[in-house]
Amino acid sequence: MKAATIYDVAREAGVSHQTVTRYLQGFEGMRPATRERVAAALRTLDYRPNSAARLLRSQHTNRIGVLADRIDESGPSRILRGASQLAHERGYVLDIVVADGTSPAAVEASLAVLTEHQVAGILATAQTQIVYEELRRHSFSGPMVLGSQFGVSDEGPSLSELAGRLAADHLLDLGHRHIGYVAGSQMWLASAGRLEGFRRRVEERGGQLAWVREGDWSAASAYRVWEELSSAERRITAVGAANDSMAMGLISAAHASGLSVPNDLSVMGNDDIPEAAYYLPALSTLAMDFEAEGRVVLDALIREIEGRNQTAKPSLASPRIVARKSTARLR
Incomplete structure (x- = not known):
């Protein structure tokens, strides 16, 4: 089968080929609806940019090293x-190396694997x-991008802090004041x-954060906490969890101890994993656009690789409260 061209993509999306080219180059000033039509056409036609000639001219490889951890968790994956x-759309290949982000030796070893190629x-x-x-300690001649450089506004909190604030707001709006x-x-x-966002918001609005315990992102760890x-x-009367898996562990542990969720205890998660809507009770949580985050950070790296300036500061959608059955108004 003949490979699709940008002209085929343009016809499929109902736009000009110049618009497709601008999309592939990461042009920011494009209407969201147009951007989505082009992205859908690229997927439908399985468009693969002819990056070979461009990379030969620029003497760049098309391989990007990715240092990842906890890819079994919803957010990182x-x-x-x-x-x-985005790498597929731009003609790049990702070489993913998984490292234990809590071990300096593991991170160093994984960086060595990436940079030896x-x-x-x-x-x-x-x-x-x-x-x-x-x-910061590693010597690498090429560009590096760190994921959490993004999602932070000039005047506001990081997206992580904002997620914490919104989770607290949801519970406080329901009348809860004594919260774990x-x-x-x-x-x-x-x-x-x-x-930090959760703690500050509870204090700002006159609530009491009765206790904080640390889990390891798993449902089992939150079960043990309870x-x-x-x-x-x-x-x-309410408890927040830093992710949905731990929120589910809390619900299970609360039920095992004789409490009813949400009648006796409201439980709030974070991330809106696919299973959250089908848990019993369906989990209230924060929806995060992790896929968009991946595209934003990789786009910034590709711009550095190709020597193109960032035309505008990247922005990500704010977390969104998804209220379901695991939280209820305080009786």
């Missing part, structure tokens, strides 16, 4: 999915302080940001 989609740049989606410190929180590992910047709470610590 969806970030990689978005980055992979010819890569045009490195994208780090493993967002721990250890990863950042190792990247199960955080993810504080080595992860997203977890630290969500906890089991280990004293009877006095369980006298809360």
